[in-house]
Amino acid sequence: MNEIEAWFASRGWSSLAFQREVWNEYLGGSSGLIHSATGTGKTLAAWCGPLIEFLDARPERSETGKKVRRSTAPPLRVLWITPLRALAADTLASLSAPIVELGIPWTIESRTGDTAPSQRARQGKRLPTALVTTPESVTLLLTRPDARDIFNDLKAIVVDEWHELMGTKRGVQVELALARFRTLAPDARTWGLSATIGNLDDAAHALLGTQGTARIVEGAKSKRIIVDSLIPPVVERFPWAGHLGTQMVPQVVAAIEEGQTSIVFTNTRSQTEIWYQAILAARPEWAGTIALHHGSLDRKRRDWVENGMRSGTLRCVVATASLDLGVDFSPVDRVLQIGSPKGVARILQRAGRSGHRPGELSRITCVPSNALELLEVAAVRDGFESGVIEGRLQVERPLDVLAQHVVTVALGGGFLADELLREVRTTRAYSELTDDEWHWVLRFVGTGGESLGAYPEYARLEIENGRYVLNNRELARRHRMSIGTIVSDAHIVVQFQGGRVLGSVEESFVARMKAGDRFFFAGTPLVFIRVRDMRAWVRRAPNTRGAIPRWMGSRMPLSGELAHLLRNRLGEAANGIYRGAELQSVEQLLKIQQKWSGIPHPDELLIERIKTRDGFHLFIYPFEGRLVHEGLAALFAYRLSKLTPISFVMSSNDWGFELLSPTEPPLDQALSVIQSDATDPFLLSPHHLAHDIPASLNAAEMAKRQFREIARVAGLVFPGFPRSGKTARQLQASSGLFFDVFEKYEPGNLLLAQAHREVLERQLERSRLGRTLERLSQSRVVLTEPKRFTPFSFPLLIDRTRNRVSSEKLADRIKRMQLALEKAAG
Amino acid sequence: MIASIAGEDLELCVERAVYWPRRRMLLIADPHFGKAASFRALGVYVPHGTTTSALERINTLIIQKQPEHLVFLGDFLHAREGRNVETFTDLASWRASHAAVTMQIVRGNHDKRTGDPPAYVGIDFVDGPIIEPPFVLMHHPIASEQGYVLAGHIHPCATLVGPAHQRVRLPCFAFGTQVGILPAFGEFTGCAEVAKASDTHIWVVADDHILRVDIPR
Known part of the structure; x- marks a missing residue:
């Protein structure tokens, strides 16, 4: 020592x-x-x-x-x-x-x-x-x-x-x-x-x-942290959602000029590309001293960026969560956060990227991408001043990961089933693993499915001296290639025709492109040529118009803690109290909201009902974070659709959700007590969730989407056959097809059960959903009918996700429809 | 649902098949038998039952329509790996139970790589096309000088949009001026958005209904 x-x-x-x-x-x-x-x-x-x-x-x-x-x-x-x-x-x-x-x-x-x-x-x-x-x-x-x-x-x-x-x-x-x-x-x-x-x-x-x-x-106590925000000079009546908030560029550029080296954090990879372009357009002379960094970039580019930050030669890096962690960039003295802070812990972590030496001060400046986000910044500050910090949710015994692990161990020298079960149960994630689940996983990876031995052609593991081993070299190769696909969708490498690799984008983005389409990647305007050999071939575009790839996987919701703080801040505003610079700057906007519709107190639930040419809109604001809202939207749509045949399209954000339907939803009926054994409004009831939630998830096909990841981890869908071509394609099926076939021919398949459980536990945060309904059913419903879209509803109107629920007969539903004339696979 | 194509009445069936009453002929495209089995053979787990269920759907059609002929428009088998005794035995006994119906397969791209089913299955196969005036029965939907082409291969589907951002994607029949495409019969198959030309007529399969949809102008 x-x-x-x-x-x-x-x-x-x-x-x-x-x-x-x-x-x-x-x-x-x-x-x-x-x-x-x-x-x-x-x-x-x-x-x-x-x-x-x-x-x-x-x-x-x-x-x-x-x-x-x-x-x-x-x-x-x-x-x-x-x-x-x-x-x-x-x-x-x-x-x-x-x-x-x-x-x-x-x-x-x-x-x-x-x-x-x-x-x-x-x-x-x-x-x-x-x-x-x-x-x-x-x-x-x-x-x-x-x-x-x-x-x-x-x-x-x-x-x-x-x-x-x-x-x-x-x-x-x-x-x-x-x-x-x-x-x-x-x-x-x-x-x-x-x-x-x-x-x-x-x-x-x-x-x-x-x-x-x-x-x-x-370890050492946390450093002193300052959280402040760039307040736009004119807070417009409506939040700027849809304009991506680049109006703030002049102020952001000024903030970057104050410091020596800055990191500009955004919440999504697409936002990094957008902001990089915007900053460069505002300060063309910074070319070469600003860079962007996200997880999809090629290694060499990331290295270049990281070295530039360490040596202090870069003035500014626009980044996502890829720079959240540990790397020590001592010269960084300014951190900016574009868009919603999402959580207290996250802001503390990002703030810690500056002043990366014991004793130094850390400062993070939040840049709202819509005016209402200023409220979230104020709520974050309330949070860390009162010592609130989020915990991490845990994953309960995901059988897809276990199936992958069992194959891993079979390759790495083999195993005795009882020994491996004992070992697996020492982990927290699988401490509650049942014998049935274990045997099911063994059959799934080894001999397949419900009825052991029924599928002679499907036998992967062999038994040698009592140990399960995997000897098939092709399966071994495929398994090794599947490891590491846990978190991401299938990716395609982006490469210049005859040259440099730029990084990778999700296949789903490339699938929508046709030759000649333009997009931005790694800060470079590109023209798409074609896909060949699992690569997207591109050339440089002459000018800077183009689409920004949309990446999945970064849809982080507002944390429950922050949501609670936010509701308290809104409650103050409802009483006319506007504390602090952020709140004062949005006072006019909130007053319009109050005048046209209302601002809910913490014990109220605001619902706005608006009819337009598009259809009947219901905007509902529980202020619980996007994941909970997705679950609530599906649940409410399902419950409304039980009262009358109706079809809904739903969208959600961190503040609330919208249900849009071509016919009028039976809201008044749903808000009354209609079941003889119930005491609370039908729509908001925290009862019968054990039945209603799975039914609504099925109706909204959410489990089917969650199954995509499970199918990949469990090895059903194999993203990258290196020798592609026709033979390989014959062995590919989408996870959606697997889901349908499993549902129909093996409804007891535990991976299906897992898909449901994951939607509930992780995606929808079931416990939060239940608690939210407890709260909402006790809340006073404030139903308003504004003449036009309010400051709260506007962002929802623009930001539409794709969940749908319908209780109408398909044939009745499509009689009102016509063929979509967009390009194929849109 | 009756569609009038090339002067003939064709019945479009919700089971995703076409019945031609005048010739008492049933047409089925892209059943992809043995697809699930080929996945299993390669170590990817898929449950059993897709083949049996597809054969039951054909049984329903045969009982309803009482056809004399059944023509498969290609991709009868999915992949070489899916060739196994169990699938062929099922197919053979199913074939034997409809001894009165003549059956033919026009080979598709998958069949050419996979090989024909063994003789004991009892279904004839040809490279095609089969000429049945006014129709030409083949796998690839390519216009022919010999008549109006009925084909498969594409696995067509169409997306419909409605008010309030409603949207749904369904398998469909697509009849153009020279070529008509049938939806894939197999369940464990994907589908591709069909090209929409103003002279194409589209019928979608909506659960237990066939509905004609118009191309908006």
């Missing part, structure tokens, strides 16, 4: 109390979780324990600066798991420093989807002493035939940014891998690094499994 302390001193630092605590816990054999704000020394707290352990046991050292040979370096001792491959390079650099300077004879390398084939081949022969890697690459290691041997010397597993992983299927993938390591390397200790979140005990539990006890070490 003295050597490490000396190394700290050589850098002019001294170790912190919490770092020493972690080292001692580690050396004493404990596992645990470290939480603290970013930039406060978590990395070295976790990293130095294994170094001290090695130095104490092996005092002789190599000369500093001498190259360590792979063949003589110790075998794999430390596995460092990071959620983003963008982080791997940076982490590798900071972990290498003490090794090199202390002359520790270790090799340290990264392995991610970006790793070059030659490096992979070397690692295939012998792994480095310390490996920095992603969850997907860890799972790939577990598929190696020698997986039971390569972890013999493993001493430590560090999971960085654990709060980002937990509550996702990738997090569950990590939980399963950690359970595997507990079996394969019982001496290894697991340490997680996390930002401070609302449910740290759950986080530790998920990380370390249900067996052991977890140390939770609190």
